[in-house]
Amino acid sequence: MSAANPPKQYAPGARKVDAGTTAAPFREEVRSQVAKLKQSGIESPLLVGLLANTDPAAKKYAEWTGKACIADGIRYELRTIEDPIDVEAALCDANDDPRVHGIIVYYPIFGQVESFSGESQDDYLRDTVSYKCDVEGLCHQYRSNLYRNIRFVDREHTKKCVLPCTALSVVKILESVEKCYDKSKPIGRHMEGQVVTIINRSEIVGRPLAAMLANDGAEVYSIDIDSIYLFSGGRLHKCEGETPESCVKKSSIVVTGVPTKSYRLPSNWIKEDTTVVNVASFKNVDEDEILQIPGVSKYTLLY
């Protein structure tokens, strides 16, 4: 995208970057691994998608997954389920099927329904995906390991944990921005000295991302509607004196993920040379405004 945008309207050094550019080398790696399998006579992995809703966004996402799999040599099978109450059985079938290597569930299935307990049935389904098939890294075991900085499934350290996918994609974006990650430092300290604000603390994006960046040495402010936490030095701290404004103003990396159409981050909170990543399905930042700030890099992740 950057080539198509007239750079003159931006402040010096400001740029809008397409996440696809960051993804390209990883997709190349997937293709080469699948090719190696085929050369050894092993069938390419099978990813099963479970779709049980008519939400156009979920349908679109299911189509994209299919296209990406085909392009990368992965077998893909979309299973469409009429009634949400049948998804659990279909999911367990796929978990137990040795021919299935990966499972992706297209949410919402039940969505945020009205219930006495306030629970979402989708959270239950998310944790029902077996860790052996969980390509999104969202089941409880993977999240719990991440929060404790446990990087392998087994004691022998042969199988790496799968990291929550959307949060991992933000990390990959930040790794591609030279100033965010310092790979000359030892593992666990690549982000030392970096201050990050993440506006979202869901178990899908915000909390895993905060943990990952803190595990890499950053100081991470995690903001939700009712509270601000600081993830730092392997520990979680409560921030009584901070406000969203004070956090963003001292951050060189800001990630927004607010699932509300009306939310807009005030552009004047963002300092020069900040990397801004928006992972919401809504525009949480005013792109035109922040690209007037010198040195700002702006990424968008469709989510």
Next chain:
Amino acid sequence: MSAANPPKQYAPGARKVDAGTTAAPFREEVRSQVAKLKQSGIESPLLVGLLANTDPAAKKYAEWTGKACIADGIRYELRTIEDPIDVEAALCDANDDPRVHGIIVYYPIFGQVESFSGESQDDYLRDTVSYKCDVEGLCHQYRSNLYRNIRFVDREHTKKCVLPCTALSVVKILESVEKCYDKSKPIGRHMEGQVVTIINRSEIVGRPLAAMLANDGAEVYSIDIDSIYLFSGGRLHKCEGETPESCVKKSSIVVTGVPTKSYRLPSNWIKEDTTVVNVASFKNVDEDEILQIPGVSKYTLLY
């Protein structure tokens, strides 16, 4: 309690029953098992309680657990944690400590906080209790096994799954009522022919209970704010034509668990000889009214 109540004010056969009476033989069994361990020179099991709130109900519950443990010969250690954000670390310490046999977390820890995602951090904690220490049977693995009618943790069938505790206590109450369970039938069919309505579908009480009774052969209507499901014959069905009233009116067992002070089940929906169990912390049924219905048994479980 039944002895203290003047029976003349009740309809013929109607009775109010104290859950403690049902519990007594199980506590006796626990005491005898602990005594056997001690005779073999094995220390009695250690239960760790984690309390991180000043909610008087949670504190009271923690005290009760302690008293019950001491009475039954189980060692009990209450760990009070100042800040909710430190509970996860304390929980992981207890999970990893080979001296700890059981863990009980006193909720709410975070409670239903305002968040962009609508998730409750308490659900995450509930699933973080290792299945090896989960005396309440509420972690995802135990619930998931229950919903699939898998009764053992291991393939060799040496270790039984722990069933969700509050739901199990309702089963034990129903087993104590002669007309509910027919133990002359084969396993899985003890409740054949019984129609049950459960008003609550939380992952803590309503859904596990519906699964347990359906696994025993009952037809179970599961009611929540926005939907009615029927658990029957190992499967979940959507009930388009039913209403709470139509379900209760055909049920011989009714379980209420609505966490709202204002909710009251209309007494005229309940037919004669029905067993009514209230597991809410509020009075969901008008006790005086339903005890005017011939043959009604009324149980209360503090929750």
